[in-house]
Amino acid sequence: MTLFESVFAGNDAVYGLTEGAINQAIEKYGADKAVSFPDTAYSLPCYYAVTGTKVGTLAELKDALAVVKTLMTREKRTNDVFMSGVATALCAEFIEVLKYIDGAVPYEAPCYGHLADAVIRELGVPLVTGDIPGVAVILGKAPSAQEAADLVKSYQSQGILITLVGDIIDQLEEVGYKTGANVRVIPLGKDVTAVIHVVSVALRAALIFGNVKPGDAATLMDYTMKRVPAFVNAFAPLNDVIVACGAGAIALGFPVITNQEDVARVPKSLICQKDISKWNATSLEARDIKIKITNIDIPVAFASAFEGEIIRRKDMQVEFDGSRVDCAELVHTCDASEVEDHKITVVGPEVDDMELGSKNSIAYVVKVAGKNMQPDFEPVIERKFHNYINCIEGVYHTGQRDMQRIRISKDAFAAGFKIKHIGEVLYTQVKNEFDAVVDKCEVIIYTDPAECTRIRHEVAIPIFEKRDDRLNTLTDESVDVYYSCILCQAFSPSHVCVVTPERLGLCGAVSWLDAKATNELDPNGPCQVITKERPIDENLGSYEDVDEAVKKLSQGALEHVTLYSIMQDPMTSCGCFECICGIEPFSNGVVIANREYAGMTPLGMTFSEMASMTGGGVQTPGFMGHGKHFISSKKFMKAEGGIERIVWMPKELKEFVAERLNKTANELYGIENFTDMIGDETIATDPETLVGFLTEKGHPALALDPMM
Ligand code: SF4
Ligand code: NI
Ligand code: NI
Incomplete structure (x- = not known):
């Protein structure tokens, strides 16, 4: 069979199933029965994104199916293949939405099925910052459960978000592989139609972040192709339905990698790679995804995918808890002569000396020195500790300052993880990320309870208090410049945040001090200085300087932005x-x-x-x-x-x-x-x-x- 024949046959098969399912549902519930996915403002998100029409009832679903039919042309041109792929995807969405009739809960753990709008918004920031560098859609059954686990692990350790469809879900369960949105491995469902739930994420991202108008299919596909770094890994054997779904993926710009040999190849889009251990490299190359490599000398993995990992009491070796005993985390600017680069010292007992399940003190002081270092950057660096320590596989961190809480899992301990490795992680990450201001870095970790008490009360708290005083005196009036942030333009091409001391970025993660530090770390980066010399209206917070900056940074999409009004030219x-x-x-x-x-x-x-x-x-x-x-x-x-x-x-x-x-x-x-x-x-x-x-x-x- 040629690729055309496969796609058309697969499309026809799915269309037939969909038609049958809708008719059956109408017979059972009546044509006026409401249909919708839960927790979304976008009705049937894929159909809505492609056509601009919201479907609310079974009768409307049937009308929608007639529209889908018009996409199913049967000329032998590339476009017919793509459109039949899209039609197959839309049919899959119809089949899936029928499962949710009457508030049914069709998916049970570990499967997720439909993903809520909230999940997409949560993925926004890490996708923008490259913290999630890509999205893998893995489909079918791997030759062995071990190969399935190895493939997933390879993506996970790169921070890639993984969605799973089909038998691979059982294979991972079989080898006890942990899945879940918190570790970025999301089993969608076992039927092939469940693949639509990840397509739905990509298309809603275009509507939410890209301001793509529903129904503008061309812009939609351009957006997913350029801005959603997804790709498909499909295990042999492929049937016509999977090939038809694959054509839909390719239409959105997502390459498909498979180990099926006799499949027609499409350069850069449909790729045969028989060796599954090479799928990771092949996929990243096909989608042009670059991974930032952090090589840290610790006995467990280090990746952003582990950031959301939770360690329960029964899985924990030891814990440190600032709410019960004296703890602290601190960045301290020192003179270059006082810092010995890459020196890591542990003062007090190591994990081996602590009782299983015990609550302990910990205080770490990261001494930094550099010509361009400013004490204002200390809290900016310190706030990243949460993220750094959390990215360690088997280590969990919450809180900050002197209220942090850390758990080390039994697994991490068994793998040889020690307190000194926390120092190794802090050192490497601070040097990696803040190399523009930190020339030398040394870490001292105290676990001796008396020393922790001393560090907390005599060193850390006085510094925190001084900082708070400084922050409280920072007002929009007391500074000479504001900052722009355009980090989110990767996803929202015309969006600009104007960050001031009294108005932080809308993501909550970029304060004026953060923006200032970002600007000094990377003068050509996402945060630029905005002067405030030409006020227009102080009450609205409008300035000629701000208008000029947002106009330039939004490529002309925005003319005027006020800082203090929700009604007149509000910020985007x-x-x-x-x-x-x-x-x-x-x-x-x-x-x-x-x-x-x-x-x-x-x-x-x-x-x-x-x-x-x-x-x-x-x-x-x-x-x-x-x-x-x-x-x-x-x-x-x-x-x-x-x-x-x-x-x-x-x-x-x-x-x-x-x-x-x-x-x-x-x-x-x-x-x-x-x-x-x-x-x-x-x-x-x-x-x-x-x-x-x-x-x-x-x-x-x-x-x-x-x-x-
Ligand atoms: Fe995005 Fe604005 Fe936050 Fe920057 S400050 S990351 S542009 S939301
Ligand atoms: Ni105390
Ligand atoms: Ni954003």
């Missing part, structure tokens, strides 16, 4: 905002939802739905993405009256920001315990109940002018 959002706020007309206020919150808001929208109102680097007055810490800023919506507009937040977020927000409210308006006046999901999820609550509490927003 890429997609990776921690929170989103939107105006609530009945109370003259705004509602804020954080990404973790899955429930309903008084706007009648979930976080996902609010988020779909903005993003993609466009300005949408009335909705704005922002970081959590911005909520307690004196500059939050300053032009519209500031934080007294906040009428509702999820309880968890409210508790997270309470201390700082209450302080700001007190300073600005003399209100005590402002958060008590703000609604949450336990009080109201509809505007009427909310306004009732606000009236009872005398919330100041009710007396303000309407925003629209």
Whole structure:
């Protein structure tokens, strides 16, 4: 069979199945029955992205199938093959959505099936920063379970996100391989149609981050080809259905690598590689993915894929807990003569000397020296420790400063992991990432309890306090320049963040100090200096300098951006905002939802739905993405009256920001315990109940002018 015949036959087969399944469902439930995937604002995301039409019922699904049929032309041109591939993918989506009728939960662990919008937003930042350098879609059954595990491990240790479809899922279970979104190995489902759930991620990424208009299929495919670094690994034997799905992948720009020998080859797109141990290299080359190599001399793996790994009490060898005993982590700028490069010292017992399951003290001081080093960079480097230590396989880290908590697993211990290896990791990563400012680096790790107490109370805490004082005096008025950040342009080509001391980047990860450090580390990098010499309106936070910068950095897509208004020329959002706020007309206020919150808001929208109102680097007055810490800023919506507009937040977020927000409210308006006046999901999820609550509490927003 030629490639044409295979694809057409596979497409026809899937189409037939889909038609049958839809008719059967209509017979069973009636044509008006609602169909949808859970936790998405994009209906059937693939069909919506390709056609611009949202499907809501079985009758509409049937109409959609007729549209799919028009893609299934049977000329023998490349385009017919591609479009039949796309048609096959859309059919797969229809088959999958039928599994979710009536709120059914068709997938059980370890399989995920459909992935929520929230997952895509979470993947945004690491995809942008290259922390996730690629997305592998592995399909079928490997010749042996060991080969399956080896292949997955090879990608995992490069930080690549892996999705699995078919028998490989059982093969990994068989050898006890740990899977899950937290370690970036996501089993989708065992039927081949489950592959649509990763396509759905790629296409929603285009809508969310790329501002691609639903229905603009050409731009959509251009986006996935250029910006979604995915590829397919398909084990022999391939049947026509898999080949047809493969044609769909290729249409999106994702090369397919297989060990099937008699398959028609398409240069750079359909590649036969019989040796599975070479698939990793072949795939990366075909998709042009470059991996940053970090060679660290430790007995376990080190990769960003292990960042989300959790170590349970029963799997843990020892733990360190800053909330119970004295701990600290600290970067300390020293004179070059005081630092011996790559010296790592452990003062106190090693892991071998600690009791199994015991709670211990730990304090590490990373001494750095360099001509361009500034004490302002210390917290920037220190904040990366969490990420560095977490990337160690079998080691878990949370918290910061003197409240960190570390667990070392029994497996890591058995592999020979020692305290000194934490030093090795800190040394290597600091030198790698901060080479522009750090010339010499030395690490001292204290595990001796008395020494930890001394370091914590006499060295670290005084330094933290001094830093906090400095941070508190940093205001937008007190600095001479702001910074741009365009890191997210890899995904949202016209998005620009303007980062100021009182307004951090919307991802929550880039403060003004971070941006400043990034700029000095890499002067041609993502963060550029923006002067603020020509103010237009101080209340709105508009400047000629800022306008010029965003115009240039957005390649002309943006003309004006204000720093302090949500209504007039608000800052754009890429997609990776921690929170989103939107105006609530009945109370003259705004509602804020954080990404973790899955429930309903008084706007009648979930976080996902609010988020779909903005993003993609466009300005949408009335909705704005922002970081959590911005909520307690004196500059939050300053032009519209500031934080007294906040009428509702999820309880968890409210508790997270309470201390700082209450302080700001007190300073600005003399209100005590402002958060008590703000609604949450336990009080109201509809505007009427909310306004009732606000009236009872005398919330100041009710007396303000309407925003629209
Ligand atoms: Fe992206 Fe803005 Fe965060 Fe930079 S500051 S990484 S552009 S969200
Ligand atoms: Ni103490
Ligand atoms: Ni972003």
